[in-house]
Amino acid sequence: MAKILAVDDSASMRGMVAFTLRSAGYEVAEAENGQLALDTASSSRFDLVLADVNMPVMDGISMVRELRTRAEYKGVPILMLTTESNTDKKMEGKAAGATGWLVKPFDPEQLLATVKRVLG
Amino acid sequence: MSSVNIAQFHKVFFEESLEGLDAMESALLALDEGGDAELVHSIFRAAHSIKGGSATFGFPDMAALTHEAESLLDQVRDGRRAIDKGIIELMLRTVDCLRGMFDRAQGGQPLANADSDGLKLELAAAAGNAIPAAAAKAAAKPAASGGWSIEFRPHAGMLAGGNDPLRLLRELAALGQLVVEARLDRVPTLDALDPTECHLAWHLELTGAVTREAIAAVFEWVEDECDLSIEPIVAAAPPPAPAVEAVAAPAGAGAAAGTPRAAAASSNDAGSVRVGIDKIDGLIDLVGELVITQAMLDQFREDFDPSRLAMLQQGLAQLARHTRSLQESVMGIRMLPIGSVFNRFPRLVRDLSQKLGKQVKLDLVGEHTELDKTVLEKIGDPLVHLVRNAIDHGLETPDKRRAAGKGDVGTLRLEAFHRGGSIVVEIVDDGAGLNRDAIINKALQKGLIKSGEGISDEEVGELIFQPGFSTAAVTTDLSGRGVGMDVVRRNVSDLGGTVSIKSRPGNGTTFTITLPLTLAIIDGLRSAVGDECYIVPLVSIVESVQLPPDAVRSVTGGGELFRFRGEYLPIVRLHQQFGCANARQKIEDGLVIVVESDGSQVGLFVDELIGQQQAVVKSLEANYRRVEGISGATILADGSVALIIDVAGLIRLQSRRKAA
Amino acid sequence: MGSKSKGGASKGEVRVGMPADFRIAEVTDVHRQLGEALDASQILLDGGAVDRIDTAALQMLVVFQREAQKRGNTVNWAGASAPLHDAASQLGLAQILALPAKQPA
Known part of the structure; x- marks a missing residue:
């Protein structure tokens, strides 16, 4: 089953995402900021990265930019978890190399539908 | 289909959000003193997380309020607006309002009220937003009956960005019948090819009952990464019949209307601890x-x-x-740093000192000192009271301070540290100290003492802990809360701790709270009473004595007194109190343990002392029910159960009996 | 890394194998092999082991086929997995790639 990296500084949001995906059979690793996500992404390769935008230490956009410079993350889907109000952030994330986004709030069903969509 | 119960994440969400609010508050206060941009970022992040979480976890009222706060903060963050006192004040009120909402959410009550609605409007006005009425959804466009002709030419970088045209075409194929024609006109030679760049393009024809919106949703993420045109295929003749009514696929738009979910009240309030x-x-x-x-x-x-x-x-x-x-x-x-309790004081001190026209500098020392979680949760209120008290009564106004030859700004220090097996929390102010005369007069007036002659400073300090004592010369709205120092002492003593006061006239007052490291284990003295065994907490024991028969005096009403260090103390016979069989009856056959709490002493009559031991406290309430005079139970080495004496409770029982 | 054996290459024939994960992050190796293969008169492509494939890989195969045709090389398929077939058809590239008949699953 596909391996997914969930990056969010909010434990509840990360917990919800990880729990939902694990329940659906995915293998999930968690990271609470962009820096830790980069470390985790070095030690193991993921098929999908879900990342919050606003995080301390390193935000999601800087994380995507860095991840896309790595050959092994070319073409790997990276989705930003953003809020409705953050339309600029969507585009900023895209410019940094994100594949797309998932708009908060989302419920477990929406999350799974989107993940299935990108993982095929 | 897996169904995930989202309510299971409420508790973590509440916990992290309350922490976020604390962080937001301290950042706002720091900003008030002239902070930097990073503070604004951290405030924004906290608000943003709460907004995202509240919307996700089914609290739309909270999401709506934080949305307004966030847009105002966003303007500050990107420099469209300078931060000022007004915004800080508004944000601090938002923090309070959200705390209230979390309280209500935990109790399963409706979140919004008149205050929060008013605040939401204020925030929106400050951000220059009118609260939009629910935007009317654009009517779903009918599907083109002849189908759609799509030109799709990805930019070179699309593949590396994770949007594979293969996926997009599969999604389109799922909507209707898709005819695919690849365009190879821009394909380079193998040598010149960077295989991670896209040089292919496609002409697509999609037929079926498909709306333009559904197609646009497939391409939603790549609008900026491709040249795209979506045109209806015009049927030659006859003109298209009125289209079948189709409902727009709510791909991205569905998120706008957050479905309100009932906030399921979590009855499980056992609490949790984050452990490093x-x-x-x-x-x-x-x-x-x-x-x-x-x-x-x-x-x-x-x-x-x-x-x-x-x-x-x-x-x-x-x-x-x-x-x-x-x-x-x-x-x-179970140990957590006291910093989580200290954190609330910068705000409290700021608000109070502003209200009272005093200038106060708050020093927090030893925030990393760790306390048992239970102690930590219960020490907040007594500390708040002492801090209020220090600002209200202890510290002077700037002109009074100047007159006393001190600087305008008073200092209030909260310090926590370890001392032996205890935690000490000191609340130190450099104010005027206790007003000895005022206290003695008040005590006389209340009948707490008969005369002010020969009363030591310590005794004056003790007076303010007497029930019903209030020292305020002017009753302010701060002190008129019906909570006195006696309640502070009671709360602290319920935690197995003590409070003492030391006044330096003209130079300030120090309150010292001493608390046990943990409530989970106590050092106790094991004593036999008939067939039973009781544990008396070592901290409460003054001395144990064997009394001759003539040392005890019966008093009217059935009580017994004995003389100890020049005072008459009541005797509590534990076998009578708790109904133990086969206990010794004659006073000379047993022992009297003198115990103290809240400054009162009694003698506990037991058969004999067995020895000192550590007792792991088990809750009696959780396993049986609450029993007056008993604080818990423990299991002895031989597997039998011994009850732990609640000394403060027994003394209260005793004084009630005396009063009756 | 899948089967990228060049074994069995007689004078004029070169065999290029494709890995199971034949996607954008893994295309460099095959890109090099394909470039070298253009010097041979007969080229055998083996996509029998391909499990996952994307547009980047298929585009590369298309570019290779076009160039081989232009140069007059003979290109044959030793194998083409179902995922390879499906992806090529979905992108409208099956014909250009001259894929062999679909293998039964």
Whole structure:
């Protein structure tokens, strides 16, 4: 089953995402900021990265930019978890190399539908 | 389909959000003193997380309020607006309002009220937003009956960005019948090809009952990464019949209308503790050591040769050491830094001093000092009271301070530190100190003392802890809360701690709270009463004495008194109090343990003392029910149960009996 | 890394194997092999082991086929997995790639 990296500084949001995906059979690793996500992404390769935008230490956009410079993350889907109000952030994330986004709030069903969509 | 119950994440969400609000508040206060941009970012992040979480976890009212706060903060963050006192004030009120909402959410009550609605409008006005009426959804466009012709030319970088045209075309194919024609006009030679760049393009024809919106949704993420045109295929003749009514696929738009969910009240209030990984690792190490020791001892089971006695003893000593370390480490898990309680004071001090026209500098020292979680949760209120008291009564206004030859700004220091097996929290102000005369007058007036002659400073300090005592010369709205220092002392003593006061006239006052490290284990004296065993907490014991029969006086109403250090103390016969069979009846056959709490003493009559021991406290309420005079139970080495005496409770019982 | 054996290459024939994960991050190796293969008169492509494939890989195969045709090389398929077939058809590239008949699953 596909391996997914969930990056969010909010434990509840990360917990919800990880729990939902694990329940659906995915293998999930968690990271609470962009820096830790980069470390985790070095030690193991993921098929999908879900990342919050606003995080301390390193935000999601800087994380995507860095991840896309790595050959092994070319073409790997990276989705930003953003809020409705953050339309600029969507585009900023895209410019940094994100594949797309998932708009908060989302419920477990929406999350799974989107993940299935990108993982095929 | 997996169904995930989202309510299971509420507790974590509440916890992290309340922490976020604390962080937001301290950042706002720091900003008030002239902080930097990073503070604004951290405030924004906190608001943003709460907004995202509240919307996700089914609290739309909270999401709506934080949305307004966030847009105002966003303007500050990107420099469209300068931060000013007004915004800080508004944000601080938002913090308070959200705390209220979390309170109500935990109680399963509706979140919004008049205050929060008003605040939402204020925030929106400050951000220059009109609260939009629910935007009318654009009517779903009918599907083109002739189908759609799509030109799709990805930019070179699309593949590396994770949007594979293969996926997009599969999604389109799922909507209707898709005819695909690849365009190879821009394909380079193999040599010149960067295989990670896209040079292909497609002409697509999609037929079926498909709306333009559904197609646009497929391309939503790549609008900026491709040239795209979506045109209806015009049927030659006859003109298209009125289209079948189709409902727009709510791909991205569905998120706008957050479905309100009933906030399921969580009855499980057992609380949780976040534990650092290092603590867990330490525990695992210790368990590893225990396993090794156990294996070592195990070899003696099969064949024990007396010549190996030394090894056995060594093994047992190791076992004892590891058990003790393990106990300490496990207790450590319940320990949390007092900083989480201290954090609320910058705000409180700021608000109070502004209200009273005083200037106060707050020093927090020893925030990392750790306390038992239960103690920590209960120490907040007494500390708040003492801090209010210090600002209200202790510290002077700037002109009074100047007149006394002091600087305008008063200092209030909260300091926590370890002393022996206790935690000490000091609240120190450099104000005027206790007003000895005012206190004595008030005490006389209240009938607490008969005369002010020969009263020591310590005794004056003790007076303010008497029930019903209030020192305020002017009743302010701060002190008129019906909570006196007696309640502070009661709360602290319920935690097994003590409060004392030291005044330096003209130079300030120091309150010292001494608390036990943990409530989970106490040092006690095991005493036999008939067939039962009771544990008396060591901290409360003054002395134990054997009394001759004539030392006891009966008083009217059935009580007994004995003389101890020049005072008459009541005797509580535990066998009578708790109904124990086969207990000794004659005073000379047993022992009297003199115990103290809240400055009152009584003698507990028991059969005999068995010895001192540590007792792991088990809740009696959780396993049986609450019993007056008993604070809990413990299990003894032989597996039997002993009850732990609640000294403060027994003394209260005794004084009630006396009053009756 | 899948089967990228060049074994069985006689004078004029070169065999290029494709890995199971034949996607954008893994295309460099095959890109090099394909470039070298253009020097041979007969080229055998083996996509029998391909499990996952994307547009980047298929585009590369398309570019290779076009160039081989232009140069007059003979290109044959030793194998083409179902995922390879499906992806090529979905992108409208099956014909250009001259894929062999679909293998039964």
